[in-house]
Amino acid sequence: MSIDHLVPVTTGTSTETVMADFVSRHVGPAGDDVRHMLEVVGQPSLDAMCDRAIPGAIRSESPLRVEAAASESAVIEELRGFASRNTVLTSLIGLGYYGTVTPPVVRRNVLENPAWYTAYTPYQPEISQGRLEALLNFQTVITDLTGLDVAGSSLLDESTAAAEAMSLMRRASKAPADAVVLVDERLFPQTIAVMRTRAEALGLPLAVADLRAVSDADSLSAAAGGKAVVGAMVQYPDATGELVDWAPLTAAVHDAKGLVTACADLLALTLAAAPGEWGADIAVGSAQRFGVPMGFGGPHAGYMAVHRGLERQIPGRLVGVSVDAEGHQAYRLALQTREQHIRREKATSNICTAQVLLAVMASMYAVWHGPAGLVAIAQRVAGLTTALRRALVDGGLEVETTSFFDTVTVVVPGRADEVTARFAENGINVWRVDADRFSVSLDETSTPATAQAVLDVLGVKGSDGALPGAGGTGAHGIPQALVRTTDFLTHPVFHAHHSETAMLRYLRRLSDRDFALDRGMIPLGSCTMKLNATTEMEAVTWPEFANLHPFAPAEQTVGIRALIDDLSAWLCEITGYDAVSLQPNAGSQGEFAGLLAIHAYHQARGEGHRRVCLIPASAHGTNAASAVMAGLKVVVVKTAAGGTVDMDDLRAKVEAHRDDLAAIMVTYPSTHGVYEDTITELCELVHEAGGQVYVDGANLNALVGLAQPGRFGADVSHLNLHKTFCIPHGGGGPGVGPVAVRAHLAPHLPNHPLAAEAGPESGVGPVSAAPYGSASILPISWAYVRLMGGEGLRHATQMAVLGANYIAARLREHYPVLYSGHDGLVAHECILDVRQITAETGVTVDDIAKRLVDYGFHAPTMSFPVAGTLMVEPTESENLYELDRFCDAMIAIRGEIEAIRAGEVAVGDSMLRHAPHTALNIAGEWDHPYDRTAAAFPVGVHAADKYWPPVSRIDGAYGDRNLVCSCPPPEAFEG
Numbered sequence: 001m002s003i004d005h006l007v008p009v010t011t012g013t014s015t016e017t018v019m020a021d022f023v024s025r026h027v028g029p030a031g032d033d034v035r036h037m038l039e040v041v042g043q044p045s046l047d048a049m050c051d052r053a054i055p056g057a058i059r060s061e062s063p064l065r066v067e068a069a070a071s072e073s074a075v076i077e078e079l080r081g082f083a084s085r086n087t088v089l090t091s092l093i094g095l096g097y098y099g100t101v102t103p104p105v106v107r108r109n110v111l112e113n114p115a116w117y118t119a120y121t122p123y124q125p126e127i128s129q130g131r132l133e134a135l136l137n138f139q140t141v142i143t144d145l146t147g148l149d150v151a152g153s154s155l156l157d158e159s160t161a162a163a164e165a166m167s168l169m170r171r172a173s174k175a176p177a178d179a180v181v182l183v184d185e186r187l188f189p190q191t192i193a194v195m196r197t198r199a200e201a202l203g204l205p206l207a208v209a210d211l212r213a214v215s216d217a218d219s220l221s222a223a224a225g226g227k228a229v230v231g232a233m234v235q236y237p238d239a240t241g242e243l244v245d246w247a248p249l250t251a252a253v254h255d256a257k258g259l260v261t262a263c264a265d266l267l268a269l270t271l272a273a274a275p276g277e278w279g280a281d282i283a284v285g286s287a288q289r290f291g292v293p294m295g296f297g298g299p300h301a302g303y304m305a306v307h308r309g310l311e312r313q314i315p316g317r318l319v320g321v322s323v324d325a326e327g328h329q330a331y332r333l334a335l336q337t338r339e340q341h342i343r344r345e346k347a348t349s350n351i352c353t354a355q356v357l358l359a360v361m362a363s364m365y366a367v368w369h370g371p372a373g374l375v376a377i378a379q380r381v382a383g384l385t386t387a388l389r390r391a392l393v394d395g396g397l398e399v400e401t402t403s404f405f406d407t408v409t410v411v412v413p414g415r416a417d418e419v420t421a422r423f424a425e426n427g428i429n430v431w432r433v434d435a436d437r438f439s440v441s442l443d444e445t446s447t448p449a450t451a452q453a454v455l456d457v458l459g460v461k462g463s464d465g466a467l468p469g470a471g472g473t474g475a476h477g478i479p480q481a482l483v484r485t486t487d488f489l490t491h492p493v494f495h496a497h498h499s500e501t502a503m504l505r506y507l508r509r510l511s512d513r514d515f516a517l518d519r520g521m522i523p524l525g526s527c528t529m530k531l532n533a534t535t536e537m538e539a540v541t542w543p544e545f546a547n548l549h550p551f552a553p554a555e556q557t558v559g560i561r562a563l564i565d566d567l568s569a570w571l572c573e574i575t576g577y578d579a580v581s582l583q584p585n586a587g588s589q590g591e592f593a594g595l596l597a598i599h600a601y602h603q604a605r606g607e608g609h610r611r612v613c614l615i616p617a618s619a620h621g622t623n624a625a626s627a628v629m630a631g632l633k634v635v636v637v638k639t640a641a642g643g644t645v646d647m648d649d650l651r652a653k654v655e656a657h658r659d660d661l662a663a664i665m666v667t668y669p670s671t672h673g674v675y676e677d678t679i680t681e682l683c684e685l686v687h688e689a690g691g692q693v694y695v696d697g698a699n700l701n702a703l704v705g706l707a708q709p710g711r712f713g714a715d716v717s718h719l720n721l722h723k724t725f726c727i728p729h730g731g732g733g734p735g736v737g738p739v740a741v742r743a744h745l746a747p748h749l750p751n752h753p754l755a756a757e758a759g760p761e762s763g764v765g766p767v768s769a770a771p772y773g774s775a776s777i778l779p780i781s782w783a784y785v786r787l788m789g790g791e792g793l794r795h796a797t798q799m800a801v802l803g804a805n806y807i808a809a810r811l812r813e814h815y816p817v818l819y820s821g822h823d824g825l826v827a828h829e830c831i832l833d834v835r836q837i838t839a840e841t842g843v844t845v846d847d848i849a850k851r852l853v854d855y856g857f858h859a860p861t862m863s864f865p866v867a868g869t870l871m872v873e874p875t876e877s878e879n880l881y882e883l884d885r886f887c888d889a890m891i892a893i894r895g896e897i898e899a900i901r902a903g904e905v906a907v908g909d910s911m912l913r914h915a916p917h918t919a920l921n922i923a924g925e926w927d928h929p930y931d932r933t934a935a936a937f938p939v940g941v942h943a944a945d946k947y948w949p950p951v952s953r954i955d956g957a958y959g960d961r962n963l964v965c966s967c968p969p970p971e972a973f974e975g
């Protein structure tokens with residue numbers, strides 16, 4: 001390992017290492033500031049502090065073997081090296097991934113703009129109105145195009161959205177337990193595979209069959225093998241390109257009291273009848289081709305829309321309209337927000353982090369083009385496909401597809417391999433369906449020259465003028481019965497921003513409403529909102545990564561896969577595990593994959609009956625939800641008085657379930673913000689009873705370089721690259737949730753039917769649509785690790801722990817720190833207990849959180865894992881100035897609380913209760929007993945730097961009672 005760039009300073013202690021170049025850019029405090037912080041914490045050095053805080057039994061003995069790059073420019077050069085080893089051909093593969101043009105104004109001002117990509121999930125709606133509006137636009141795009149009533153604000157990808165729809169149909173159905181979900185055999189193959197993985201875990205029977213001829217009770221029953229039917233899943237248009245009229249099937253399924261889900265292509269829906277119009281109950285799909293690059297598989301926004309009556313079953317986040325304290329319209333997350341925390345094992349799904357940034361991009365693509373622009377794009381694609389099909393047929397080829405939008409399947413008996421290879425030699429990827437057929441999908445980027453190139457490869461002489469000009473012919477292959485006749489995107493927002501000036505200003509207007517990391521600290525416990533450095537982000541939009549199709553031949557994707565190999569090896573080195581899969585595209589999906597691996601391991605040993613999963617009460621709600629999805633039974637372990645896992649209760653539960661214990665799922669350090677001493681004993685207890693240990697790695701920022709879960713007793717962890725490894729949170733996604741395992745679980749990692757190299761042959765099947773999940777953002781984490789090196793990563797962890805302890809030390813006398821370990825030390829976050837304050841003064845965590853907005857801060861995590869508390873995680877990236885600004889604000893707020901306690905002001909009249917204060921509040925009529933300046937410019941807030949929240953406190957319950965989940969008319973905002 002080279003640590004040449006780490007320059008120790010001469011002042012003496014090992015804590016005083018000055019990190020050169022990037023490390024010192026990534027870590028906020030340095031030099032005297034670190035010394036000062038240590039003094040406040042009462043520790044002589046960083047090493048001494050970590051020795052006291054972290055149990056010796058779990059400490060790593062050797063430094064991480066990760067070499068740091070020389071500089072940021074050296075890292076860019078290395079990334080260029082990876083990029084140059086990829087070969088980007090014209091992709092006509094289709095199957096859910098299409099060429100698209102990201103409008104430059106959207107790329108520069110959303111994808112590459114920290115105001116959008118560094119925001120957090122909009123749980124604090126008053127500081128999230130911009131992205132909430134963008135997401136409401138997304139929901140409106142989805143409901144309008146699918147012809148359904150309610151859409152969520154993104155799912156993880158098309159295939160997992162289909163799997164969620166499958167579960168939804170089962171939940172909504174009264175059919176007997178052995179009833180089947182019918183799946184048309186022409187669904188995208190990756191979607192069928194992801195559904196199989198999910199269905200098998202749930203014991204839900206799937207019947208994959210040709211559903212095109214199903215039109216009555218008899219044919220339905222035959223397709224279902226005589227079983228009752230939960231529902232049916234169809235693709236529209238299907239994998240071969242055929243646009244099937246599914247109305248007869250839908251009628252038959254409805255007669256049998258089942259539901260129908262359409263996996264539908266959004267661009268096709270601008271020309272083809274909406275699924276809601278022909279009777280589908282649910283529509284799912286991907287918004288990728290709305291301006292989001294293919295990126296070797298992701299990230300992209302999956303979507304789901306349902307008809308009214310099913311809205312409470314929608315997984316993931318749903319944005320709705322409500323009102324603020326002044327009665328003005330305002331947006332906030334509706335209904336099932338944070339439902340895993342509340343409903344845990346009864347949650348509708350485990351989805352937490354979704355794909356917000358990509359949903360915002362897709363929505364802005366629709367805003368930019370408007371309905372007419374989208375139709376024009378679709379007509380061009382459809383017209384070109386029609387002309388190509390005609391030329392192929394005229395050239396003597398057999399084209400299987402008759403009704404179509406953008407894809408045709410061509411029959412070349414016994415020659416598909418040869419033909420596909422010939423295409424590749426000529427710079428084009430087509431899809432080899434089987435030995436006798438290949439398919440071609442055109443897209444927004446296709447031109448007459450693209451179609452001509454296809455004909456040339458096949459040796460077909462297109463008659464002159466057969467291919468349309470760039471404007472298209474207006475002809476298309478959609479049968480009359482399926483031509484769309486209804487309007488969509490009629491809301492003014494889709495008509496108002498078509499010049500670049502207007503669009504630029506709209507994007508700026510929305511992002512100005514929000515508070516993201518580019519404005520200040522986001523001290524959210526359990527979220528690790530650290531620096532997302534510009535250099536780390538650079539490669540994401542490079543065409544060599546952005547324009548790769550996930551099913552492109554392996555020889556064309558050598559560079560990105562080499563990068564993935566590097567990152568996988570580093571993650572193993574950091575965690576102490578033996579193997580890792582980068583396929584899961586959020587932490588929740590990593591949890592699911594890890595639990596599947598555990599179950600498959602038990603099964604392989606003839607112990608498939610082991611299905612009990614112990615989960616401490618303090619665990620994140622996704623843990624319980626994932627366990628249920630993996631077919632396990634959740635048994636809760638109590639918390640002891642000091643916040644640790646109650647070991648007596650654990651012993652009792654292990655004993656009670658000795659014969660059927662599958663696993664324990666613990667977070668380490670725990671969500672209580674302490675390094676528990678009992679972790680090794682806990683692992684031993686569970687292993688001794690035949691169970692496996694799952695350590696939720698969301699808190700890995702407290703371990704990197706100091707302790708390795710794979711070495712201290714755990715068998716499997718998921719990591720959150722969007723926390724510890726610098727993938728920005730994007731306003732609620734994208735994320736990457738790799739699952740890392742010890743060797744005995746490695747044969748049970750995810751794999752993929754369309755990419756043998758992406759996982760073990762004996763794997764549990766895919767958990768994401770793409771072989772490597774959200775591959776195009778992996779260069780971010782790669783760059784982070786490479787820039788930091790082993791020593792830098794370890795330093796970052798120590799500084800994250802120091803930052804949390806500094807805050808705990810400064811705030812302890814004002815707000816009790818709920819849990820701590822030796823010497824009163826916490827891990828990388830701390831819980832401030834507000835319950836006594838609430839009991840004595842009526843001031844709630846909400847009041848403090850909203851008042852922090854007036855002080856120019858995002859609130860800490862509220863009421864997780866303990867109701868009535870605030871969990872603070874500063875991360876290593878915040879410098880002393882910002883840490884002090886936060887502490888000063890919290891102390892000043894404590895002073896405001898004291899005035900309430902002293903009876904100087906009633907809580908209902910206080911600044912705390914009326915926070916946050918908008919500019920309109922301050923300028924308007926004033927009948928509060930406190931003064932305007934104190935309200936809007938409290939201590940530490942400079943007039944020139946003031947962040948003005950756009951709305952005052954939002955009434956969430958009102959919005960849930962009056963559910964509106966698409967764009968309200970502009971008049972709603974008057975007054």
Ligand SMILES: Cc1ncc(COP(=O)(O)O)c(C=O)c1O
Nearest residue numbers: 352353526586587588620698735
């Ligand atoms: C402790 C813990 N586990 C699991 C998760 C789920 O991760 P994701 O949101 O990426 O699905 C989180 C997310 O906040 C978490 O804090």
